[in-house]
Amino acid sequence: xxxxxxxMTRNDKNRSLIRQGQKEYSTILGVNxxxxxxxxxxxAGRVTRGEDTWRAQQSAVETGEAFxxxxxxxxxxxxxxxxxxxxxxxxxxxVGVYRRxxxxxxxxxxxxxxxxxxxxxxxxxxYCLGLRPYEGVSDKELxxxxxxxxxxxxxxxxxxxxxxxx
Numbered sequence: 001x002x003x004x005x006x007x008m009t010r011n012d013k014n015r016s017l018i019r020q021g022q023k024e025y026s027t028i029l030g031v032n033x034x035x036x037x038x039x040x041x042x043x044a045g046r047v048t049r050g051e052d053t054w055r056a057q058q059s060a061v062e063t064g065e066a067f068x069x070x071x072x073x074x075x076x077x078x079x080x081x082x083x084x085x086x087x088x089x090x091x092x093x094x095v096g097v098y099r100r101x102x103x104x105x106x107x108x109x110x111x112x113x114x115x116x117x118x119x120x121x122x123x124x125x126x127y128c129l130g131l132r133p134y135e136g137v138s139d140k141e142l143x144x145x146x147x148x149x150x151x152x153x154x155x156x157x158x159x160x161x162x163x164x165x166x
Contacts, residue, residue, distance in 0.1 A: 013150075014109060014113075014150065014151075017106035017109040018106065018109050018110060018113050020106055021071075021105065021106040021107065021109055021110040022110070024073070024074065024105070025071050025072060025073055025074075025079065025105070025107065025110055026071070026072045027069060027070070027071050027072075027110045027111065027113075027114040028069070028070050028072065029067060029068065029069060029070075029118065030061075030067075030068030030069065030070045030081065031061065031068070032058070032061075032068075033054055033057050033058040033061060033068060033083070034058075035070060035078040035081065036068060036070070036078075036081045036082075036083060036095075036097065037049075037054045039078055039079075039080070039081065039097050039099070040095070040097045042099075043097050043098070043099065043100055044097075057083055057094075057095075060085060061083075064086075065085060065086065066083055066084060066085045066086060066094070067083075067084055067086065067115075067118065068081060068082070068083055068084075069081055069082050069084070069111045069114050069115050069118070071098075071107045071110050071111060079098065079099045079102055079105075079107060080096070080097065080098035080099060080102070080107035080108070080110075080111060081096065081097065081098075081111065082094070082095065082096035082097075082111045082115065083095050083096075084115050084119075086119070086122065086124060088124075089123075089124055089125045089126060090124060090125065090126040090127070090128060091115070091119040091122075091124050091126070091127045091128070092127075092128045092130075093115075093127075093128070093129050093130055093148070096108065096111060108147060112151050115127075116151075129148040129151060129152060130148065131145075131158065132145050132148065132149055132152075132155065133145050
């Protein structure tokens with residue numbers, strides 16, 4: 001992760017947005033997934049994940065297999081957050097959600113910077129942001145992919161092959 005962190009702090013745009021965000025918001029490690037669950041339903045306008053999924057994610061946080069990062073406003077209200085799974089050497093971005101009315105704020109930048117620093121403190125070597133689609137997905141998914149790409153230091157090809165059996 002050291003190259004990722006160096007990239008993050010060397011990248012003027014990321015560094016500027018992180019500093020801007022730190023003036024208005026604070027970032028913390030969370031222990032309870034309920035604020036993320038509530039914000040997710042509020043932003044989506046409906047419940048998109050079942051209780052079993054949220055319970056499993058809470059269990060992963062409690063056992064140290066995952067961690068939560070929350071962004072708080074000046075009134076200590078959760079305005080964004082994300083869940084990251086982890087192994088002994090790799091972190092994985094799982095789910096994130098941010099208040100839509102704050103889309104122009106660098107909430108995602110704050111979460112990524114905090115999570116990367118936490119992963120470094122845990123001694124993790126890699127951080128996987130997930131797949132990077134280029135086409136065939138919604139505009140929202142392309143925007144998310146573009147944001148994640150800005151934090152990446154490596155890209156690994158994924159080749160899908162289909163074999164038709166008779």
